[in-house]
Amino acid sequence: MTESRHGGMFTPFIKQCYVTATVCMNVLSNGAAYGFPAILLPQLKLPDSAIPITKSEESWIASIITIAILVGNFSMPTIMNRLGRKRSHFIVMLPTALGWLLIMFATNVQMIIIARCMQGISFGQGVPIRAVIIGEYTSPKNRGAFLSLIAVAQTLGIFTVHLAGSLVSWKNTAAICIIFTTLSFLMTFALPESPSWLASRGRYDECTKHFEWLRGSEENEELNELIEARKNYKITKETSSKKISDVVTHAEFYKPIVITLHMTLLMYVAGSMNLAVYGSTILSEIMGPNVDVHFWLVFLDVVRIITSFFAVFLMRTFKRRTVTFNSIGLCIAVHLAIVAHVSMIKYGIKVLDHVWVPALLLNLQCFSVSSGIVPITSVITGEMFSLEYRTTGISISTAIATAFHFAILKTFPYLVSGVGIEGAYGMYASVLGYCMIVMWYMMPETKGKTLQQIEDRFKGIDKTAAQTELKPLNDIKVVI
Numbered sequence: 001m002t003e004s005r006h007g008g009m010f011t012p013f014i015k016q017c018y019v020t021a022t023v024c025m026n027v028l029s030n031g032a033a034y035g036f037p038a039i040l041l042p043q044l045k046l047p048d049s050a051i052p053i054t055k056s057e058e059s060w061i062a063s064i065i066t067i068a069i070l071v072g073n074f075s076m077p078t079i080m081n082r083l084g085r086k087r088s089h090f091i092v093m094l095p096t097a098l099g100w101l102l103i104m105f106a107t108n109v110q111m112i113i114i115a116r117c118m119q120g121i122s123f124g125q126g127v128p129i130r131a132v133i134i135g136e137y138t139s140p141k142n143r144g145a146f147l148s149l150i151a152v153a154q155t156l157g158i159f160t161v162h163l164a165g166s167l168v169s170w171k172n173t174a175a176i177c178i179i180f181t182t183l184s185f186l187m188t189f190a191l192p193e194s195p196s197w198l199a200s201r202g203r204y205d206e207c208t209k210h211f212e213w214l215r216g217s218e219e220n221e222e223l224n225e226l227i228e229a230r231k232n233y234k235i236t237k238e239t240s241s242k243k244i245s246d247v248v249t250h251a252e253f254y255k256p257i258v259i260t261l262h263m264t265l266l267m268y269v270a271g272s273m274n275l276a277v278y279g280s281t282i283l284s285e286i287m288g289p290n291v292d293v294h295f296w297l298v299f300l301d302v303v304r305i306i307t308s309f310f311a312v313f314l315m316r317t318f319k320r321r322t323v324t325f326n327s328i329g330l331c332i333a334v335h336l337a338i339v340a341h342v343s344m345i346k347y348g349i350k351v352l353d354h355v356w357v358p359a360l361l362l363n364l365q366c367f368s369v370s371s372g373i374v375p376i377t378s379v380i381t382g383e384m385f386s387l388e389y390r391t392t393g394i395s396i397s398t399a400i401a402t403a404f405h406f407a408i409l410k411t412f413p414y415l416v417s418g419v420g421i422e423g424a425y426g427m428y429a430s431v432l433g434y435c436m437i438v439m440w441y442m443m444p445e446t447k448g449k450t451l452q453q454i455e456d457r458f459k460g461i462d463k464t465a466a467q468t469e470l471k472p473l474n475d476i477k478v479v480i
Helices: 012-035 037-044 055-083 085-104 109-137 140-167 170-188 195-200 204-215 220-239 251-269 279-287 293-317 320-346 356-383 390-442 451-459
Strands: none
Touching: 012 037, 012 085, 012 109, 012 140, 012 170, 012 204, 037 055, 037 140, 037 170, 055 085, 055 109, 055 390, 085 109, 085 170, 109 140, 109 195, 109 356, 109 390, 140 170, 140 293, 140 356, 195 204, 195 220, 204 220, 220 451, 251 356, 251 390, 251 451, 279 293, 279 320, 279 356, 279 390, 293 320, 293 356, 320 356, 320 390
């Protein structure tokens, strides 16, 4: 560590790439776990399956992960605050590895359900820590691009498990997927501890050493801001006691939560999960019953992967608000166009009754979701929360977001049967519009800013304003 600090063979950028790769390798495994039922359940339902399942068992295998995510999510703040980021990352991978091992050697449904619980716990624990590690370890100029790679890794994980599951058995697929967790575990040994966490514990010498190993000596201004802020916080903490009612009224606590929740709700109604889970239904309803569903599902998977990589360029090049509102605007327009197209077909207006029209609209939907909406959600989670409330705020946001996730997936089939696919898309467009308005007034511009500067902005401290190169696109302040 000392050699690199003084200009060893690896630059700070390479080290930050390594940190991101370490985190994303485990995210890839989590993505594979999320998509695993798509290849597991069809094989278990075959007549010659060694582990036959009932309808009830099938639903438990698919849905138990959502409940387990909540358990893992609420356990993470205490672990991260007490043990630090590095040791917490080791802990996160243990349930994932155990889950894959249980699946590899499963002889009954109960073992599979327990394995899915383990994977869900790890998934829930991983959501806050992956954003925290990448957010705290990386430079402001590259942080957005690195955070957007979380979405890329998760998409690749789902694609990998679908591809492997189409070629080999579900047990062999699990054996392939555990490799990603193993690699991430081994790579974590080379990570330093988070400078932010060390500063929060008053270990300023170690904080400086690890910060300079990660960032070099060119960003010492951020280091000084971090240490100064933590020292001031400790003095304030010693002279005052905070009640819960006082904490929840702090802008640096509740505003990031409100922003993150609206962005997450927006991500779900935009179609990020519905396309993955109900893709066959959506394609049949929008493109027609005679369409080759399997071909278009694979095609849209490829589009999501390509646009997820394109998102890295967008985050590196453009402001956060520019990416956010352009992608939301495109998504709303696509939703309304789908409503219009399906309605015209149903009422016998077949001027645009060609398969390329709905195909283009669905590809544009995937583009808007994967290139902007999904990655910006990861970026916001990693950037918005202050150090004092980071783990707690992310966990609260993730817990409520999980409820959004469950509600939207649960209600979608009933919406389609009740008001049709055009009605569902129309309702989602309305929610998208509402979220866009809230985000417009509440979301600050964070590109190029240090985490301390973002925290100071929520607190209403302007001491760093003159030093910040990029400013928000609007200066409207909203009092809630």
